[in-house]
Amino acid sequence: MLAHDIAAAFRQHFHAEPLLVRAPGRINLIGEHTDYNAGYVLPAAIDKEMYFAVALNQQNVIRLLAYDLNERVEISTDAVAPQDTQWANYLLGVVAQLQHRGVAVPGFDCVFGGTVPAGAGLSSSAAVECGMLFALNQLLSTGLEPMQIARLGQAAEHEYAKVMCGLMDQFASVFGRAGQVVRLDCRSLDYEYFPFDTTACRIVLCNSGVKHSLASSEYNTRRQECERGVAVLQQYYPAVQTLRDVTLEQLQAHEAELGPVVYRRCRYVVEENQRVETTCRLLSQGDLGGVGQQMYASHAGLRDDYEVSCKELDVLVQIAQTSAGVYGSRMMGGGFGGCTINLVATEQVAGFVEHAKAQYQQQLGLPLDTYEATIVDGVGLLADK
Incomplete structure (x- = not known):
């Protein structure tokens, strides 16, 4: 299983025991290009997922390894800024959002990869952002609520990836529920689950x-x-x-x-x-x-x-x-x-x-x-x- 391989790669590279996190991609049953118009969307989280192995490293450096690409990025915690390496921006954008909130993000190591096909419209980027946020929230006991995780992921995409996306992708990655689609009102952020019968x-x-x-x-x-x-x-x-x-x-x-x-x-x-x-x-x-x-x-x-x-x-x-x-x-x-x-x-x-x-x-x-x-x-x- 890919998640197991990513955990093994983390132990091999960083000689530490990681926290393991999964963050799903999403489908959207209907409601396209409505989210940034404060409308309604109807997404669901799916079993195409990103996996993260993360641990604090007691240093002032962030070390990121993209397992699927076999590429690495290292950056000092006090020099977080957009990179030429595009995949790193989704992760560093999350760190920047926490720093903006006054969270002192210490050095950490991360190996990540997944089964969300890039460029297929399944929101691999939102899965990366929300998985990274969830992991850091756990490790740092930051106390972020699920909706805050979704909104910080969206802000990271705006500022570091320069895509002015609505909230749907991050929301679906965080609020997905097995066997259900979820209608999100992108203005009030009220949401309601509806059954999706996968037997028929x-x-x-x-x-x-x-x-x-x-x-x-x-x-x-x-x-x-x-x-x-x-x-x-x-x-x-x-x-x-x-x-x-x-x-x-x-x-x-x-x-x-x-x-x-x-x-x-x-x-x-x-x-x-x-x-x-x-x-x-x-x-x-x-x-x-x-x-x-x-x-x-x-x-x-x-x-x-x-x-x-x-x-x-x-x-x-x-x-x-x-x-x-x-x-x-x-x-x-x-x-x-x-x-x-x-x-x-x-x-x-x-x-x-x-x-x-x-x-x-x-x-x-x-x-x-x-x-x-x-x-x-x-x-x-x-x-x-």
Whole structure:
């Protein structure tokens, strides 16, 4: 098991006994690009995870080892700053956040690695941030609440990775619960769990193989377009703080002033928030077919109105629509690559995977990696078995 190998590597490198922590990646059933618009999201933690072996080292140096890459970074505790080595920034960004809060972070050693495929839209970065925070919170008895861990992870991503992400990814990594999806209100931070029946249906992820960089200009551009829409609407509706407060009727009344691009961006977000609420009701009723229809509608909006899809993702969704036993499919994550999430009847999973791989190869000449995901608990300690 990878976690065992990481613990062994830690003992070999640092001759000490580590604390072991696991932090999951996440899927998002529906509610994409709504989090930074103070809307609703519906994520879950999954069994693609990052593992950490961490111990204090009685020195004033932080020593980080990326197990999968076999790369090391060392830095003095009083010189924590963004590095050229990108993976290190997710860990050091966390240290910086603790230091900002007045926590004296002593030297420590960390070996980490995992099974979250990078660039697949499963939030490996949030898993790294939250796992590191959880470990340091344990070792330093800092007393951070779970929501504080999620928010500090988000702040680390903003300041060190320069991605202005919403809170969803970190929240899901911390608050995941086995067998349930969790609806987060990204304004109030209220949340509610809804059952996800994995006996009738499985989550299958299809990786387009297209690597996306969320730090790319497009992600931050979408944020700015949404903010422009809010600025226009606020002139007429002073109560509007974010797109969360906007109705379709209000949008339509000011379509000309918003302009075609900003109007489409805003329309997508308003409709997606409605889809999250509808999906929660359908899950409570056990209506997987209805949930699937909301997912297809979400993908169409991401493709046509928000324009964050790509040919490979669109082909994967089309393949799903022609496959037996598929309830629904959509692109997941920031976009421009990564995975589609597919809800597939349990007995049809093997056939779906075979069909999708053959079709993807035939239509685009590309191999297809698929992952079956199980919904698990959020960040926690790990026993070294």
